[in-house]
Amino acid sequence: MQQAFESVYDGYWYIMGKHLSQFEKEYASFNQIQYAIGISNGLDALYLALKALEIGEGDEVIMPSNTFIATVLAVSYTGAKPVFVEPNEKTYLINPDLIAQAITSNTKAIIPVHLYGQACEMDKIMQIAGKYNLKVIEDNAQAHGATFNGKLTGSFGHINATSFYPGKNLGALGDAGACTTNDAALAEKILMLRNYGSREKYKHEVIGHNMRLDELQAAFLSVKLRHLYEWTRQRLEIAAWYNGALAGMGDLILPEVGSDSTHVYHLYVIRTNYRDKLQAFLAEKGIGTLIHYPIPPHLQKAYAHLGFKEGDFPVAEKLAKTSLSLPIWPGIKKECIKKISNNLIEFYKNG
Ligand SMILES: *Cc1c(COP(=O)(O)O)cnc(C)c1O
Secondary structure, three states: OHHHHHHHHHHOOOEOOHHHHHHHHHHHHHOOOOEEEEEOOHHHHHHHHHHHOOOOOOOEEEEEOOOOHHHHHHHHHHOOEEEEEOEOOOOOOEOHHHOHHHOOOOEEEEOOEOHHHEOOOHHHHHHHHHHHOOEEOOEOOOOOOOEEOOEEOOOOOOOEEEEOOOOOOOOOOOOOEEEEEOOHHHHHHHHHHHEOOEEEOOEEOOOOOEOOOEHHHHHHHHHHHOOHHHHHHHHHHHHHHHHHHHOOOOOOEOOOOOOOEOEOOOOEEEEOOOHHHHHHHHHHOOOOOEOOOOOOHHHOHHHHHHOOOOOOOHHHHHHHHHEEEEOOOOOOOHHHHHHHHHHHHHHHHHO
């Protein structure tokens, strides 16, 4: 990383230079896709993907009711309306069987979110999109390297977005993101949109933005990308340790992986009706856990104008009340997982 820093620092070229092109090439190759375009962050990447598809006022975009708020915000920025579809209660991923009934004459796109690191059922989603002539934008912020039927997430949709926020499986040392696509024309549009609507310096073809990825972050990401396979292997190993230690305990529900999907365990999310008590119990033992996410988008104050109330998306609401993310990151020791698991065992024994 020191070397990457010095290479950028000594190059005296900090925006849109060779480190960015290099990382874009490497990430496209990793993602087995033609084009990767570095963007300022994951939210901007989602927004630019929607803009490139010319989605805006009067349009509707389908997404899961249990996603992170950024998916929803990106759609709001364009003026389009977010339309929520409930997830499958076992995989926590958008339920493809419920998509068709949410489609109206205004629907333009579907955003499947590979939540927690597991690939959505992309065959069904692409089939529905084809049938109704909709665009697909994968939100691949949490699932770098996951696959559905052997094909990588971020390579199915017409154009896709990912995030390299520091906490993601591939993280920069600050904000960063990317769009991925096999469509040359869409790639060209994204290049323009991220840089003042300009292809040629001082010539502006569209009202663009400043949503570029810095040289410094790109250089750091190139270094970290080389470790991603190993880090993913470790995440899978840690998940297997948890699965082994926690199987069949109390009312605990462990992560379930769909038959054609792989999971890269960005998060290891368990579920229990005693979630709040368990979280407090673990905190007392010095074990920090998180909730992804405590309030589903339709119940957020920012989306009060959509007019939803408690009970409108019961699966998302149930997941928000029962989910708990246990510690998982590459390098966490087996003894540490054992200690956490033993505390869960103790919680259920006494409780
Ligand atoms: C992190 C994340 C984003 C947004 O990425 P940022 O880089 O933080 O803007 C979007 N969608 C999902 C599902 C995410 O987890």
